[in-house]
Amino acid sequence: MLASERHGSGEPLVLVHGLTHRRQAWYPVLDRLCEHREVILVDLPGHGQSDPFCLDGRTVTEALSELFRGFLAEQGLDRPHVAGYSLGGRIALEAGARGDARSVTAFAPAGFWRTAAEFGYTRRVFNGAAQLTERVGPRVERLARTAAGRRLMYGLLMTRPGRVSADHALGDLRAFEYARPALRLILDAATPFTGCIPADVPVTVAWGGRDLILPPWQAEVARTVLTGAEHVRLRGVGHVPMWDAPDEVVRLLLRDPIGHPAAA
Numbered sequence: 001m002l003a004s005e006r007h008g009s010g011e012p013l014v015l016v017h018g019l020t021h022r023r024q025a026w027y028p029v030l031d032r033l034c035e036h037r038e039v040i041l042v043d044l045p046g047h048g049q050s051d052p053f054c055l056d057g058r059t060v061t062e063a064l065s066e067l068f069r070g071f072l073a074e075q076g077l078d079r080p081h082v083a084g085y086s087l088g089g090r091i092a093l094e095a096g097a098r099g100d101a102r103s104v105t106a107f108a109p110a111g112f113w114r115t116a117a118e119f120g121y122t123r124r125v126f127n128g129a130a131q132l133t134e135r136v137g138p139r140v141e142r143l144a145r146t147a148a149g150r151r152l153m154y155g156l157l158m159t160r161p162g163r164v165s166a167d168h169a170l171g172d173l174r175a176f177e178y179a180r181p182a183l184r185l186i187l188d189a190a191t192p193f194t195g196c197i198p199a200d201v202p203v204t205v206a207w208g209g210r211d212l213i214l215p216p217w218q219a220e221v222a223r224t225v226l227t228g229a230e231h232v233r234l235r236g237v238g239h240v241p242m243w244d245a246p247d248e249v250v251r252l253l254l255r256d257p258i259g260h261p262a263a264a
Contacts, residue, residue, distance in 0.1 A: 003049035008034025018086030022048035046182025097195030111193030144169035203229035208237035
């Protein structure tokens with residue numbers, strides 16, 4: 001079962017977090033989004049408070065897509081707007097390709113490297129973080145309690161780590177530890193995005209200019225693959241844009257499917 005929460009009212013918008021993160025990553029923009037949308041936050045399998053990730057004979061991409069489709073059905077959501085970052089952005093794109101999304105907004109989505117060697121950089125970043133938390137163990141939580149520690153924790157993820165509170169950082173650390181088995185499964189089976197999204201599904205792809213997890217050159221690959229999408233560069237923004245540029249994230253998420261600002 002996938003853990004989730006629902007807030008607000010209006011057209012449904014499902015928000016999907018990235019690899020090793022949790023649904024609370026969207027909290028910096030939640031209140032403003034709820035003024036215009038019914039917002040559904042979900043923990044991916046093996047993440048947050050969801051059940052462990054089990055493939056049951058499927059590929060990782062198949063399992064994630066099918067579990068997400070099942071979640072939408074359980075929640076009574078018929079083609080909602082879907083948005084995500086990193087792995088969540090990839091899941092949003094897959095939902096668009098499968099006909100499960102009315103519109104897609106993907107922030108630095110996974111799946112736009114060209115070779116295994118290029119993906120090796122991202123793999124090393126995640127594996128290094130996992131190895132560090134395993135070696136340090138419970139002592140790593142001390143990092144979350146100091147501003148300097150949080151700068152170290154989030155230095156690769158965002159440009160403004162000072163905005164993250166100690167309590168939130170502790171929750172993120174515990175979520176990362178829980179997600180380590182899912183992390184290994186997903187990294188070992190990572191593949192480029194090859195889906196075809198119908199022309200009637202509006203797609204926006206936004207990439208932080210200072211993304212150190214999925215470097216901005218991947219945005220150029222995404223342009224060649226998703227030729228019908230709108231592509232946006234977020235200047236001075238890292239991999240988790242809700243903390244670095246909440247105003248810009250809200251603006252992108254509140255546009256209607258043809259790209260016009262939502263009514264206030």
